[in-house]
Amino acid sequence: MNFHLKVWRQENGQSGGQFRDYEARDIPAEASFLEMLDIVNEGLVLRGEEPVAFDHDCREGICGMCSLTINGIPHGKGRGTTCQLYMRKFSDGDTIYIEPFRVGAFPVVKDLVVNRTAFDRIISAGGFISERCGAAQDANDTPIGKTVADYAMDAAACIGCGACAAACPNGSAMLFVAGKVGHLGLLPQGKPEAGRRVRGMVAKMDDEGFGNCSNFYECEAVCPAGVPAAFIAKMNRDYAMASVSNAVEATA
Numbered sequence: 001m002n003f004h005l006k007v008w009r010q011e012n013g014q015s016g017g018q019f020r021d022y023e024a025r026d027i028p029a030e031a032s033f034l035e036m037l038d039i040v041n042e043g044l045v046l047r048g049e050e051p052v053a054f055d056h057d058c059r060e061g062i063c064g065m066c067s068l069t070i071n072g073i074p075h076g077k078g079r080g081t082t083c084q085l086y087m088r089k090f091s092d093g094d095t096i097y098i099e100p101f102r103v104g105a106f107p108v109v110k111d112l113v114v115n116r117t118a119f120d121r122i123i124s125a126g127g128f129i130s131e132r133c134g135a136a137q138d139a140n141d142t143p144i145g146k147t148v149a150d151y152a153m154d155a156a157a158c159i160g161c162g163a164c165a166a167a168c169p170n171g172s173a174m175l176f177v178a179g180k181v182g183h184l185g186l187l188p189q190g191k192p193e194a195g196r197r198v199r200g201m202v203a204k205m206d207d208e209g210f211g212n213c214s215n216f217y218e219c220e221a222v223c224p225a226g227v228p229a230a231f232i233a234k235m236n237r238d239y240a241m242a243s244v245s246n247a248v249e250a251t252a
Contacts, residue, residue, distance in 0.1 A: 006020070040052065081161065104171050123180065
């Protein structure tokens, strides 16, 4: 298969960028999108040109590092990562636009690589528990019903790739934050710090420059893990209750 690529090239975060044209020739239909880029980069290196920089790690749809916007869609498809996108999904001769995630809080490092440490700082603001857990207890002694456990796992499935923010017209990270707040807040171990957690993580999200949610649901459509947008509503309720509780405690 042959493709015409328009790839975003940018030397660093301070310089301007532009789309450059490349030809991807003789690409196997069973190749993944990242393998296609590997083949293109091998050709660039052989010609003495600078290869295209892009992020990747596990290439198994787990880590979320493969953060590319393909033809205007983060990861190039709904409910999947870039490394799980195969070239047979395209037609021979297609023109493919490849860009980094376009989020104000994710500055471009080089070419298709963005800095997503804003997510790490949000996690540091409250995505943890302080309770001493000790050794693992017997599963039958854990007071968590299956319905709650399943709902918590729906939120915990978030891999933190940032596609939700890249797809949102507002550059909102609320689905990511809601997923992290939700899965910890639903479990007994996370309830003691639930109020402080949601206040801290939402405040840090705002400090990092992410936008707010306007219910476009683009985040849910592109989330590789399928985290439902309903968690955003839950987070908003939790945040409102935690803010009121904190205000009452401050005046007591």
